[in-house]
Amino acid sequence: MNAADTAFVLISAALVMLMTPGVALFYGGMVRAKNILGTLMQSYILLGTVSVLWAVVAYSLSFGGDIGGIIGNLDFVFLNGVGTAAKPGVDNIPHFAFMIFQCMFAVITPALITGAFAERIKFSGFLLFTSLWILLVYCPMAHWVWGGGWMAKMGALDFAGGAVVHMSSGASALAAALYLGHRQGYGKQAFMPHNLPLTILGAALLWFGWFGFNAGSALAANGLAASAFVTTHLAAAACGLKLDSGGMAAPGQAHHPRHGLGRPGRTGGHHPGRRLRRADAGHRDRPYRRRALLRRRAHKSVFKYDDSLDVVGIHGLGGTFGALATGVFASKAVNELGADGLLYGNPRQLWIQFVSVVATWGFCFVMSLILFKVVDLMVGVRVSQEDETKGLDLTQHSEVGYQL
DSSP states (O other): OOHHHHHHHHHHHHHHHHHHHHHHHHHHTTSOGGGHHHHHHHHHHHHHHHHHHIIIIIHHHHHSSEETTTEEOSTTGGGTTOSSSEETTEEEEEHHHHHHHHHHHHHHHHHHHTTTTTTSBOHHHHHHHHHHHIIIIIHHHHHHHHSSOHHHHHTOOOSSSIIIIIIHHHHHHHHHHHHHOOOTTTTTSOOOOSOHHHHHHHHHHHHHHHHHHHHGGGSSSSHHHHHHHHHHHHHHHHHHTTOOTTTTSOTTSOOOTTTOTTOOOOBTTBOHHHHHHHHHHTSSOHHHHHHHHHHHHHHTTTTTOOOTTOHIIIIIIHHHHHHHHHHHHOOTTTOTTSOOOGGGTOTHHHHHHHHHHHHHHHHHHHHHHHHHHHHHHHTOSBOOHHHHHHOHHHHHHSOOSOOO
16 A cells, blocks of 8 residues: 555545535525525535445445446445455555545535525425435446446446536436426526625635545546646636636526626616615516526526526536546546547547436436435425525524524
8 A cells, every 4th residue: 555645545535525515605605695504504414414324334335346237235334344454446545545535425416416406495305315315326326437337347437526426416406406396486586696705715615625526536646646636727727717706606696787796886876786676676677687587597498497506507517528528538648547539549438428428317317306206205395485485594494694
């Protein structure tokens, strides 16, 4: 075993852990003030819930001995056989280091989904759904791709979670948005982010944590990790050039037509915030309201779903593009354990990636719909109209985020 690799993977695991509070702040700033605690808790509770499930049985189902290419066996239940010795196939770091690194991936993935049903899900239903989802959706996906399952045997490439994390959360988010339906007032009023500084802080934590997420996936302090680190930073930096504080508002949220959300300025002698409140109240400024509604509707006009914070677009479609682009641009010159893609003489890799995309979307979407139906029958998933109006903070947690 290698001490430098072990230290690198442990630090990377800590960075990935930090991403879940980052998601909490990122999402929390984009919801209304009455839902801030409910949104934060949906991420923070997963640090405990998923971590315990992972140690008890989920790690074994993901990385235990292969059963028919579908799921892992129970060799590692309660972390039996997981210790300071190396894991078979990963001989440079302790088994504990590999296990806890993978644990942090399992924690953040369902946290990503919470953006799709923000502001309208029961906390009890959320907990039950997430627990079942980890066992019945995430574990099979992790095993298929990283645990020696059928996708791995087929040759599908997923270096740092394009399928296991992003496509799975995106497909499940679509199922959630369709099953739970729209928020009250969706399409008729503006849902304003209540605290964009929180969102920007969350984005910074995610940017920082993603160095562990991506570079750490090399499982060694080597050239592949350095390549992933540089790619991660430059990709984020290039995208960040087109964003300002207003550009970070969630799709479905309203921007002021001239100044952008959160920017200073006055129009016609009125502050944008006051103008927006009048528009929401229906008193005046109807052309602005129509433009805001058109922007919101255009984004998701095909399926008519209310994905509150755009999980489907960011993670689902982003992960899909990444998986397919891997089939085109992958090169053994970058990752000798991977494969060459279309541009390097291997068109079959693009087909393999396409099959993995279709299988991931189909499995995660259908299973999530089934789980929502089961949970709905058991404890319910959608809060009442009265509770939604009051906000999740009071109705689900008996607390408020701000003393106004």
